[in-house]
Structures are given as structure tokens and as C-alpha cells.
Amino acid sequence: MNWSKWSFEALDTFFFRGGVSFHAGEGGYSSVQSLFPPFITTLQGAVRYSLAIKRGWSPEKPNLWPKELGDSDNLGKIQFKGPYLLYKNKPYFPAPLLLLKKGKDFLRLVPGSKVRCDLGEVRLPVIADEGGEGYKVIEGEYISREGLQEVIQGGLPNEEDILPRDKVYFNEPRIGLERSDKTRTAKEGHLYYVVHVRPQKETSLAIYVGGIPDDWDTSGIKAIPLGGEGRLARVEVATGFPEEVLPSFPKIYPDKDGKLRFFALLLTPGWFEPLDTAILQGPPGIPGTMVSACIGKCLYVGGWDLKKQEPRPLVPVLPPGSLWFYEAENREDIKEKLSKLHGQCLEPRGDYGFNQIIIGRWEEIK
Amino acid sequence: MKGSILSLFAETSLHPGVGQVVGAVDLPVAREKTTGYPVIVGSSLKGALRDKAEQVWGEKEEKLKRIFGESNQAGSLLITDARLLLLPVRSLPGPFKWVTCPYILERLKRDGELMGLSWDFDIPDPGDKALVQEEMGELFLEEIVFSTSKGKDLNKIVETLKEFIPHDSVKKRLETQLVIIDDKEFQYFAQYGLPVNARNVLNKNKTSDNLWYEEVIPPDTLFYSLIFERKLTEDQNDLYEVESLFKDSPYLQVGGNETIGQGWCRIQWFSGGESR
Numbered sequence: 001m002n003w004s005k006w007s008f009e010a011l012d013t014f015f016f017r018g019g020v021s022f023h024a025g026e027g028g029y030s031s032v033q034s035l036f037p038p039f040i041t042t043l044q045g046a047v048r049y050s051l052a053i054k055r056g057w058s059p060e061k062p063n064l065w066p067k068e069l070g071d072s073d074n075l076g077k078i079q080f081k082g083p084y085l086l087y088k089n090k091p092y093f094p095a096p097l098l099l100l101k102k103g104k105d106f107l108r109l110v111p112g113s114k115v116r117c118d119l120g121e122v123r124l125p126v127i128a129d130e131g132g133e134g135y136k137v138i139e140g141e142y143i144s145r146e147g148l149q150e151v152i153q154g155g156l157p158n159e160e161d162i163l164p165r166d167k168v169y170f171n172e173p174r175i176g177l178e179r180s181d182k183t184r185t186a187k188e189g190h191l192y193y194v195v196h197v198r199p200q201k202e203t204s205l206a207i208y209v210g211g212i213p214d215d216w217d218t219s220g221i222k223a224i225p226l227g228g229e230g231r232l233a234r235v236e237v238a239t240g241f242p243e244e245v246l247p248s249f250p251k252i253y254p255d256k257d258g259k260l261r262f263f264a265l266l267l268t269p270g271w272f273e274p275l276d277t278a279i280l281q282g283p284p285g286i287p288g289t290m291v292s293a294c295i296g297k298c299l300y301v302g303g304w305d306l307k308k309q310e311p312r313p314l315v316p317v318l319p320p321g322s323l324w325f326y327e328a329e330n331r332e333d334i335k336e337k338l339s340k341l342h343g344q345c346l347e348p349r350g351d352y353g354f355n356q357i358i359i360g361r362w363e364e365i366k
Numbered sequence: 367m368k369g370s371i372l373s374l375f376a377e378t379s380l381h382p383g384v385g386q387v388v389g390a391v392d393l394p395v396a397r398e399k400t401t402g403y404p405v406i407v408g409s410s411l412k413g414a415l416r417d418k419a420e421q422v423w424g425e426k427e428e429k430l431k432r433i434f435g436e437s438n439q440a441g442s443l444l445i446t447d448a449r450l451l452l453l454p455v456r457s458l459p460g461p462f463k464w465v466t467c468p469y470i471l472e473r474l475k476r477d478g479e480l481m482g483l484s485w486d487f488d489i490p491d492p493g494d495k496a497l498v499q500e501e502m503g504e505l506f507l508e509e510i511v512f513s514t515s516k517g518k519d520l521n522k523i524v525e526t527l528k529e530f531i532p533h534d535s536v537k538k539r540l541e542t543q544l545v546i547i548d549d550k551e552f553q554y555f556a557q558y559g560l561p562v563n564a565r566n567v568l569n570k571n572k573t574s575d576n577l578w579y580e581e582v583i584p585p586d587t588l589f590y591s592l593i594f595e596r597k598l599t600e601d602q603n604d605l606y607e608v609e610s611l612f613k614d615s616p617y618l619q620v621g622g623n624e625t626i627g628q629g630w631c632r633i634q635w636f637s638g639g640e641s642r
Binding site for chain 1: 367369383384385396398399400405407408409412413417420425438440441444445446447449469473476477480592594596597598599600624625
């Protein structure tokens, strides 16, 4: 399949609304926060919209929508990978939830001894080394590809591998109002408060788009509307392959007791059905026995169906950075399967770029 | 998508507000969170353009909905925030200097490329000096003193910036009043160099009922915005329609305090190097 890399840079701010309603039955002043990075659902919509426009489609000529682009429920021949955050043109990923940080120091979580709780007899993540007082999970921060390579190999990143959120973007609160034509003052009940994100000047987003027919012209796509509030992105389309952004498959070798120990880490949001089964048993298709997991708080994917002119239903997904710990027999076929799983987007919604996992190594506490 | 650049030259003080905040200034102006530069946010600018269109075409004009949108349909016009280009800063040797910085020029150049305009100037590096057309020893901007240095090829920047300015007299003045300083130094003036007005309401005894402080962007500040047209129907030419709103009167009121004379900008459109 041919792939291209689409990079998006905010012309000023972005507004990617999550699942929170503007009017949740409250009166008066409420705010709606933007997500960042957005879900692939927003980015794929913008890409397919731009491609369709280039192929002569317009809202008043719906029959000219290219069949290669699918419809509101499927992607046709197109596939997506991402989104990936780029900072100074280098990829960064949501920090794995097994990492703990205190100042410049890091620790890892590994499955602990069995305990009895409301889920039955389970192994909960514990700190792998001595100490750990004052350490916190690095939730919401980003890790460089080099740092992530260290982590999936069983090591720890350096401080410079971690990119704090305020280097990537700032929240920018904005007040909007409708003005009454008669009184020239704010219309009663039409004052709203939204929080946009303003990416730093060296922040951009990248996705990889596969399956665009070779004879389609993508030149001239320079600025496209992206997300809510009519915000615009500068777009750059270049050749590129999704593998170039990922850390390479780590060396997987057996622990002292002869077992293979590895984890499956989500790089993009996890859209699994049913979600609770995936949380408790791990994503489908991964060999071995799932022994423990570090799962973040659910996010909600919604969006607007342009064709049906209605909001899409909200679906809970697992945040990237979530991971499951596994144990398996030391067999070549398992190692081979793991190397094939590294970087794959699992079903369902794998063609949208959801459920992309990479494999990492962990060791039992000696 | 078709696009044009809209330049806004402040003829009066502007107050694109952010509402009330807790701080020394009760009503500050909107700022970009990453840079601290004053900004006229896209929704405010779009509202101002819609208001102008309603005045010129009438409120019932059908194309208003197509161009500016309605509650269940986005409009065809896509408007970026109006970005700061030149900020007037008080100076001892003259009434003021128009100050800008490398980041603003870099952003302008990239925006130009996006709109198919190629401006032939290099981004200067002022270091700790103030770059000027003619060296003048020391230069006071507000309370800060800079040593000056003659900027290399500054005339190319001056010529580019002149394209954004509608008045010939102002263009001429720019030749001697342009100053380029480091991004960080500029940020200081953008954050703390704007005028703050004290306002109050007098009661019938002619004493103050309340007192509030309001920040404004000074007259002669220059902004620009990128405006794109999304094609919704085959025969639309909405960018042209919006441009033609200003044929008789090239003025637009943006932001708050309209009734006390604030927010008036002289506007100018251009694309492909052609000013209109």
C-alpha cells in the first residue's frame, strides 16, 4: 500500500471538543475544554473532505463523492495511522502509564504479588524497585521515541526524553457572545466560554494516510478547516511510511524462570468492543496470559457526522499510554507473533488508526 | 481553498476583551497564550464582518447565512485570529516607534507562503540590540534603553510591511520608525506596554459609583488575518462578496466599546501581491 504523511499545524488555535455538552442542563456560566491531540476521527474527516474537494465533490453535488473514500461509516480504500505528536519535527508519544517520575528520577511499575480484591485474585502493578515515595505516574506528558525505545527494552528514560504538556500547548480560554442587533449589547443567555488549545510554534500533528489512488493529486492542499469553531490548520503532504515514526521492536528474551514477559502498550486510543472485557483480559489476539495492567481514565470519542448532519454517539475509549502485562512460554512462534503485532492497529477500528500497540519487555521482581 | 489577507490598521484604540479577570487590570485585552501578544480572536473578527454585512446588505439578505453560517450549518468563510504585526511603543526621540520581532516576521512570511505570496526578506537576528533603518545611538522604548544597530536589508521588510498599511503618510513614517527587537524583549512590551484606562460611572452627586481599569490596544497598531472561502455551492464567490462590503467605506469596528469610539480599523485586502 502507498502511504503519505500529512502534517497539521495550527494557524492559531484548535478546538477539539470532547464529550462535554455546551448545555448540560446547567444555567449560566460553563466552559467546554478542547482535547489535544484530537482523535483520528477528526483528522480523517478533514483528510477525506480535502481529497473529495480535490476530486470535484461539493455539498451540492453529493453524487460526486469518490467511492474510494467510503462513506460516513467506512473508510473505503483509505487507511490511517496516528495521530502522532511532533515537536521540533520529532515524534513524541503519550508516556506509558508504567512510568513514575520524581524530579529527574524514574521508576517502573511491574505486576506485584497476587492480592484479593473486588475483581477476585489479581496482580496489581507495584513499584519495581525499593522506595518510590513521592513518585507519580507521568500522565498527560509525552516521551520521545528514543526514551520509549529504552522503556520497551526494559529500561528507564532520561529526563530530556520527557516533554511536559506546557512545552506542547497552552489552554486558551475564550469568551464568545451573540450581540443583539437592537440593543448592541450581549444577548441574554448567549454568552459562552470555551477553552481552545494554542500549540507552541514547534508543535504539529502527523498522521499517515494509506491507499490514496496513485493518480490522485494531493498538491495544493495547504490549509484546511480542522475541528470546531472554524479553526484552520496548515497542511503539508509528503511521502512517508508509518513505520518510520515508531520505536523498533525490542529484543524479547526469557526471564530467569524461562518465561517470556512482555507488555502491549497503546500508542493511539483503544477502541475495543466490549471495552470492559478488553480492560480485564487485554486486547484480542495477543498471545500469552494477561497478568496485570496500567489503564488510564477513559476518553470519549464523539464527533459530527457531516453527511447525516447529526452528532455521532459517544464511545468510551482507553487513553494511549495504557498497557497490559503478559506472560508466555518461550517459543519462537510467540516471539514471531509479537514482532508482527509491534506497531499494528488491532481491530475493530484498526483501519482508522485506533488500537495501535507496540510490544515492550518487563522483568519479574527478583 | 481560496484565500485573502485582511490587514487591520487601528485608527482608534481597540478593546478586543476577554471578559472580567481578577488582577490589577479588570478588563484586559485578549492575548495569545503562547506568546502573550494581543490578538483579535477569529470569532470576534467574524462577528464584526457579519455586522458590517448586515449594515450594508440588510439583516434579511439570504447570502448572510451561507457566508457566516447559522446554528445548524457552518458558513463558507473561515477566519483566523488577527495577528499582531506592528505595535506602537512610546519612545523618547519621537512620539512612538513601530516595534516588531523576528517571530512575528517569520510567521508573516510563512503565512505569505500559505497564501501564495513570496516576500523576499530575511528574518533578522537583533540579539540584544534594536535594529533600525538609520543608527541612532541609544533608543528608549518605554523605560528600557536599547543600543541600536543598522539592520541589514531592513528596507525589504519595510517595503513588505508597507503593503499592509493603507495610508501613504503612514507608509513614509514607517521608514524611520520601524524597530525590530528580540522576541523576548518584544513580549515584554506586548504584555506590559499597552495603555490602561481608568473608567468610572458618576452618580447624581458627581462622585464615582464604581471604578474599573480597562486595557486597550493603542491606535496605529497593525494586525492581519487570513481569510479563506470554503466552497459550498458551485457559483459562490463569497470572498469577493465580503471584500466588496468595503468599497464605499473601508472601515470596520471590532471588539468592545464601540459607543466610546473604540475599535475602528482601516482595512485593506490583498492576495497575490495585489492590495485592494
